[in-house]
Amino acid sequence: MTRTIAVANQKGGVAKTTTVASLGAALASSGQRVLLVDLDPQACLTFSLGLDPDGLELSVHDVLMDRVGASMAIVSTPDGPDLMPATIDLAGSEVALLTRTGREFVLKQALDDVRRRYDWILLDCSPSLGVLTLNALTAADEVLIPLQCETLSHRGVGQLLDTVRDVQRLTNKRLRVMGVLPTLFDARTNHAQAVLADVSSRYDLRVIEPPIAKSIRFAEAPAAGRSVLVTAGTSKGAQAYREVARRMVAGEVGA
């Protein structure tokens, strides 16, 4: 059965896109069928996986505007996962959807056409709590929260959980919080440890291990248009994402 996971945190720069690209590549390399959906108008996931967002004819924007079916906009990537890419036009989708009744369900209904082809669908949310993020939370079975272990990110988790509860009540009662994934983690600082401990206990959230250590390798990978699993496959970060993917496939986290 397909598991659809929204990777969300309205705080920017917490490694949502890196998590989607890396987990997607790790899952695909273990033989899973994976679709990644770029829901950020900045199209960072699309760029990170080797596509030029400015040169795309079809994107998730066209799907959300009901111009084409989801399968028409999906492309394959060299790292293994399929990708529904984004362009800057996605910013217009947000505006266009805002006045439409049933706007929260547009992505869910679009994905219904392709869901059965995949074992995993990972949704890369934009760093905001707008209509696109609501669409992701409505289409998802679970939400994975990348958490940069510092105070402002901690605060963002509380806001996101408020939104998750609204979504559970209004548009997707099946939605579950998979857990928080510590990213950009620096185990040497007391602050990172304290944030992680407080988030976990305050919200009763599962901390998904291993934490993803801060590394320059993640910043270098998008330049090559490949995930860190290819550009620095033996790095600690790549190994950590492989381990998280392995635990997801084994059913040790989520579901």
Added chain:
Amino acid sequence: MTKRPRAGTDFDRLRPRTPQTPVEPISSGTPADQQGKRALFSATGDEATPPAATGSVVVSCGDCGERSALTPAQALRYAVPSLHLPFLKRDRWSWMQCPACGRRTWVDITIQL
């Protein structure tokens, strides 16, 4: 001399948001700002269901409780194979794959007119 705030590791300034915090009801008449965060939602009740367009097929799953609005073509894909026992079962007399949870189970099928 102003006292410099201590850079500590407690998080007292963060608003308490526990999982037990009751969700403010949207249609309770209490002041939820309809032009605030609520404006993002078009759904206004507790139904958690997508609006079904005229002519769409609505599948209500007995297992997951989800209602899925499908086009006739989508419904046909999920309904192969299926079993329909309207005279033997009172509720959910169609057996097919639920579009929401993916299980083959007993469902209600209605056509939105």
